Amino acid sequence: MTNRIITFREAINEGMRLEMRRDPTVILMGEDVAGGAATHLEEANDEAWGGDLGVTKGLVREFGRKRVMDTPISESAFIGAAVGAASTGLRPIAELMFVGFLGVCLDQIYNQGGKLRYMFGGKAKVPMVIRTLIGAGFRAAAQHSQCLYSVFAHLPGLKAVVPSTPYNAKGLLAAAVRDDNPVIYFEHIAMLDNTGEVPEGEYVVPLGKAEIARPGKDATVVAIGRMRGFALQAAEELAKGGIDIEVVDPQSIVPLDEDAILSSVKKTHRLVVVDEDNPVCSMASEIVSLAAREAFGYLDAAPKMVTAPNTPVPFSPPLEDDYIPSPAKIAAAVKAVVS
Amino acid sequence: MTNRIITFREAINEGMRLEMRRDPTVILMGEDVAGGAATHLEEANDEAWGGDLGVTKGLVREFGRKRVMDTPISESAFIGAAVGAASTGLRPIAELMFVGFLGVCLDQIYNQGGKLRYMFGGKAKVPMVIRTLIGAGFRAAAQHSQCLYSVFAHLPGLKAVVPSTPYNAKGLLAAAVRDDNPVIYFEHIAMLDNTGEVPEGEYVVPLGKAEIARPGKDATVVAIGRMRGFALQAAEELAKGGIDIEVVDPQSIVPLDEDAILSSVKKTHRLVVVDEDNPVCSMASEIVSLAAREAFGYLDAAPKMVTAPNTPVPFSPPLEDDYIPSPAKIAAAVKAVVS
Amino acid sequence: MAEISKDKLLWIYERMRLIRDFENQAAALFAAGKIPGFVHLYAGEEAIAVGLCAHLTDRDFITSTHRGHGHCIAKGVDLNPMTAELFGKATGSCKGKGGSMHIADVDKGMLGANGIVGAGGPLACGSGLMAKVKGTDQVTICFFGDGASEQGTMHEAMNLASIWKLPVIFVCENNGYAQSTPAHYHASVKDIADRATAYSMPGFTVDGTDLFAVYEAAGEAVARARRGEGPTLLECKSFRYYGHFEGDNLSYKTVEEKAKYEERDAIRKFRERITERGLVSAAELDAIDAKSAQVVKEAAAFAEASPYPALSEILTDVYADA
Amino acid sequence: MAEISKDKLLWIYERMRLIRDFENQAAALFAAGKIPGFVHLYAGEEAIAVGLCAHLTDRDFITSTHRGHGHCIAKGVDLNPMTAELFGKATGSCKGKGGSMHIADVDKGMLGANGIVGAGGPLACGSGLMAKVKGTDQVTICFFGDGASEQGTMHEAMNLASIWKLPVIFVCENNGYAQSTPAHYHASVKDIADRATAYSMPGFTVDGTDLFAVYEAAGEAVARARRGEGPTLLECKSFRYYGHFEGDNLSYKTVEEKAKYEERDAIRKFRERITERGLVSAAELDAIDAKSAQVVKEAAAFAEASPYPALSEILTDVYADA
Numbered sequence A, B: 001m002t003n004r005i006i007t008f009r010e011a012i013n014e015g016m017r018l019e020m021r022r023d024p025t026v027i028l029m030g031e032d033v034a035g036g037a038a039t040h041l042e043e044a045n046d047e048a049w050g051g052d053l054g055v056t057k058g059l060v061r062e063f064g065r066k067r068v069m070d071t072p073i074s075e076s077a078f079i080g081a082a083v084g085a086a087s088t089g090l091r092p093i094a095e096l097m098f099v100g101f102l103g104v105c106l107d108q109i110y111n112q113g114g115k116l117r118y119m120f121g122g123k124a125k126v127p128m129v130i131r132t133l134i135g136a137g138f139r140a141a142a143q144h145s146q147c148l149y150s151v152f153a154h155l156p157g158l159k160a161v162v163p164s165t166p167y168n169a170k171g172l173l174a175a176a177v178r179d180d181n182p183v184i185y186f187e188h189i190a191m192l193d194n195t196g197e198v199p200e201g202e203y204v205v206p207l208g209k210a211e212i213a214r215p216g217k218d219a220t221v222v223a224i225g226r227m228r229g230f231a232l233q234a235a236e237e238l239a240k241g242g243i244d245i246e247v248v249d250p251q252s253i254v255p256l257d258e259d260a261i262l263s264s265v266k267k268t269h270r271l272v273v274v275d276e277d278n279p280v281c282s283m284a285s286e287i288v289s290l291a292a293r294e295a296f297g298y299l300d301a302a303p304k305m306v307t308a309p310n311t312p313v314p315f316s317p318p319l320e321d322d323y324i325p326s327p328a329k330i331a332a333a334v335k336a337v338v339s
Numbered sequence C, D: 001m002a003e004i005s006k007d008k009l010l011w012i013y014e015r016m017r018l019i020r021d022f023e024n025q026a027a028a029l030f031a032a033g034k035i036p037g038f039v040h041l042y043a044g045e046e047a048i049a050v051g052l053c054a055h056l057t058d059r060d061f062i063t064s065t066h067r068g069h070g071h072c073i074a075k076g077v078d079l080n081p082m083t084a085e086l087f088g089k090a091t092g093s094c095k096g097k098g099g100s101m102h103i104a105d106v107d108k109g110m111l112g113a114n115g116i117v118g119a120g121g122p123l124a125c126g127s128g129l130m131a132k133v134k135g136t137d138q139v140t141i142c143f144f145g146d147g148a149s150e151q152g153t154m155h156e157a158m159n160l161a162s163i164w165k166l167p168v169i170f171v172c173e174n175n176g177y178a179q180s181t182p183a184h185y186h187a188s189v190k191d192i193a194d195r196a197t198a199y200s201m202p203g204f205t206v207d208g209t210d211l212f213a214v215y216e217a218a219g220e221a222v223a224r225a226r227r228g229e230g231p232t233l234l235e236c237k238s239f240r241y242y243g244h245f246e247g248d249n250l251s252y253k254t255v256e257e258k259a260k261y262e263e264r265d266a267i268r269k270f271r272e273r274i275t276e277r278g279l280v281s282a283a284e285l286d287a288i289d290a291k292s293a294q295v296v297k298e299a300a301a302f303a304e305a306s307p308y309p310a311l312s313e314i315l316t317d318v319y320a321d322a
């Protein structure tokens, strides 16, 4: 069974299912996560939604409506309730349907969830997970296609992970649920149908550990989330031209595995950061800044960033396609830094 | 009268007063900006509040309650109302008492105000200003002492200014009101009583233009807001030891005057960025990243950042004092980059 | 029954018909892969948008929702750019940058569909405030769903509009569901309009499939707003024929529930009523039907034939030049 | 008048007295420059916190506001660490990191003062949800101000608590003002408790300076919550003796208004009532007075003598070790 291939969506679902089996204090809430149907049709409706994209589908059947709760469109209330519940003994998973909705509930996330422990002098813990959709490519336009994880990375007290494969999606979910801090878990909408090998049982991909997705010697390409796959595609193209890149996938952005990134840069002497988020005050800038400050003497060329432009996400399909960093743009940036 | 010395607070107040005289579509709203009193005591109460720190004091007497409006504690509603009013013909100034409250109203700021124009294909404009308090040093603890402007800088569609002297406070306010975009105007709580020379009439300090606060040749110190003064203090100390720094004050962080920063770096070959905001995905990282990408060949040493630590703001006075970047820390960083 | 001129009756019928035809066509175009992204259809709720907007002029404003096509059409937005916008074409109302969820026409007073549930409440206070500060008699209608009523922004907006006596009409389009979640689960009151007392404003619940009921209640609310007497909360109970968005399996609705829809159909009821009373002839309405079918088809052809925006458009319209 | 045991009466008197003494001392310490930052005093509102918390045990929870000292004391938080926290000392409830606006004692069920108006509503739903999921009979009281009632979070929280039947009591402390803004301006209803109908929960407005009125209404609401019957909205009308924060010029209050405060004083009224009825003796209360004065003084001395935290504390407590 080690070769079992499942989707990203299934991997997240399984990750939640196993954690909920393991620990009865893990609960799940969000808009339509139980699918509404359960409230007025028979409980065992197989067709019930599991969130907009079916990620939580079926969990209400196994765990019941006491542990899998539909919520009103009241993000402040239910995410704040997750904070309150976490600090008094549960380990809630709250689904913020799209990260673009952070603007209606950020206070409960960053000023409450992210700071209670510090403000209380360490006398509280807030073990909770916020799962949320990110990413362009779904023709969902400016308010439903953002990444925005750089905003969360700026705010102390929160942890943040951006899974990039079904395998790490499941393992990072387990790590996030078991962590005693608020962890924001970013699911890329355009990756949910991607497939990959995922073991059946429980396992943890630890927070704060990068993965070398591809070893290489000519340049370091740090690629976050969906960009990992694009960087690997670029790597194949580049390899044909004799350029051998190392692809580093941070997996967690908070805490960030600075050592892994710096070691790679010190080895390859060149850096390209690939990130779908907007560029200013972003993780991409952060990683470039890190390398400039901590590996300055090792850099043989100016580092480069391949990111979305500094604009909202346009709706029109050709515009949106061009908005997203592509393997071709990554390859071009690598060629520029190695030349 | 050219030598008139007034406070930062007075400069902002005067900036608003002149803009409101000039343009009847400029209105002001926020919690206690008219001071409540006007609603049930005589209209001409000299003692009425003008916001928590008196910045809007007296404006209701000149312009009346139709143009200077107290609001309920409903930041989403009144900041959203500013967006709606701006896109239909007014030029509102809304006061968000502390930037730490962004979490209850960010959607109206970034997803509405910052994006309407783009989402509507350029067929709307949103000329409005959000004034808000930033900064530590007031013993106001974790939720009332933040900078957070890096979050706004990350979000396309917003402009952002961080005045650093009474002079540019007044001129940037005028520029912000006259701009056809949402501009966030950050007032540092610990600077309101600072004094400086301010001309009496109208003038504009343009958005997107940095100021060389002190020319120098040995290192570039980019210092934002309150940090400008600290950098200038450090400069005097350093000058005694023969180190001559150039202090660049961006004034606007969006748009950022990249040319001014890069020219200075290309001249001095060394860079220190000083910023009171938290360090990760910050303006400080952004400016280091900019220099690393665009002036790599000119840098003779690893750039450095002097920022707040990556933690919430502690309440305890000695802790808070140590939390804030100081002239001494700036001087130490400069010494490290020039050595 | 409110007295409505024949011209107005024909206008109302035409707008409702256009909305229905537009939405049915959009469903087909989505199924055919021509309209990308999230598409939320308004079919079934036509009497609400039209009954309200019948009292407005181009100088008045509306704020809308993710389910905004009906509001656009009721407010008089042209169907060609609307359809082109759904396709993401350069000729769209928003040059293709917004799509269905951000369709807007500020010149017509349509302040935008909105991807954020409840976001229209504060914006509506803004256009209301503008009218008040400038001393005009322009009114703003804020459309929002039953689900949106649980969003904090709506509470804040209704309180603000009440204390400032803003000329805003809050119209809750209660179609019984927020996505798959039924209103009887997510709302702590049976009638959302009962919350009007929490803001000391008049509140009414009407049958949102009965054009006349909507029109009459709307007329009072709009007149009150124009007189400077402040906001009203008007709840219109209705249903949607389609899923929450296209692609929705509708698993959360019972067969019995869906079976009642035809009987409650707003357009059919309106047509029957005005023809039975001899206010207009069936022939006149048939002509409108034919015209409407034609207009939406032409709009689709226009959209289809239009070019996509140039890639350089990604970078424009972020900021207005100062 | 609810029947209250003598022990409870004495406890109530003691807690009210402690709050008053604590706040008067805090005002003096602030004026003397010993307490930095924003300090919001609760003097005048004692009957609310105490009348409510009299029904709780340490296992129950409260969420509080920027004006949190009274809630802490009513919930049984120790005065020494409280005072040290106001000074920013290492011995403070939060090791000096929180200060007045973030004072907390999770072990005592005090889930924190809060610098963000209205933020306690959602948090209270959380501890309420915990109790419901775990099947305990713990209740949560959410204190919030009249000004907070216009914040969207409170609307969302009350709706959520209602549909989930959470064991939460929403207590609106209506002291007539949000900073300098009077409630009759910022609120669109006269009695905030009237908004309870918007959430299908019981709502009551009581005189928040009358301990017995508060105690009785609180008893019913707490019992209802413990029985699993869901939330209640209880509005307690009161006033504050001090300004919004220390340093406030109180320019927004009339002389006549302030003149009525002594007459409405909660502690004086309570004392008169229980002594007049012979439930307790003046001597017993005098002893409490003396003890209270002593306790707060000792707390100040404790705070003063305590060290500041080490600078290395800046970096700790951001994250819990996994």
Ligand SMILES: Cc1ncc(C[n+]2csc(CCOP(=O)(O)OP(=O)(O)O)c2C)c(N)n1
Binding pocket: A031, A073, A075, A097, A101, A104, C040, C065, C066, C067, C115, C116, C117, C118, C144, C145, C146, C147, C148, C149, C173, C175, C177, C178, C179, C244
């Ligand atoms: C703040 C926010 N939360 C959640 C969503 C996702 N969402 C889009 S529409 C919708 C349901 C809205 O229900 P309702 O207000 O009743 O409008 P209807 O779709 O029924 O017209 C939800 C949850 C969103 N767009 N914005």
Ligand SMILES: Cc1ncc(C[n+]2csc(CCOP(=O)(O)OP(=O)(O)O)c2C)c(N)n1
Binding pocket: B031, B073, B075, B097, B101, B104, D040, D065, D066, D067, D115, D116, D117, D118, D144, D145, D146, D147, D148, D149, D173, D175, D177, D178, D179, D244
């Ligand atoms: C979201 C938010 N907005 C504004 C403030 C600033 N502020 C602090 S207390 C306060 C007034 C609160 O009034 P009320 O709720 O009546 O409580 P009271 O002070 O009267 O006890 C305001 C506006 C804040 N802390 N948080």
Ligand SMILES: [Mg+2]
Binding pocket: C145, C146, C147, C173, C174, C175, C176, C177, C178, C179
């Ligand atoms: Mg609905």
Ligand SMILES: [Mg+2]
Binding pocket: D145, D146, D147, D173, D174, D175, D176, D177, D178, D179
């Ligand atoms: Mg109050």
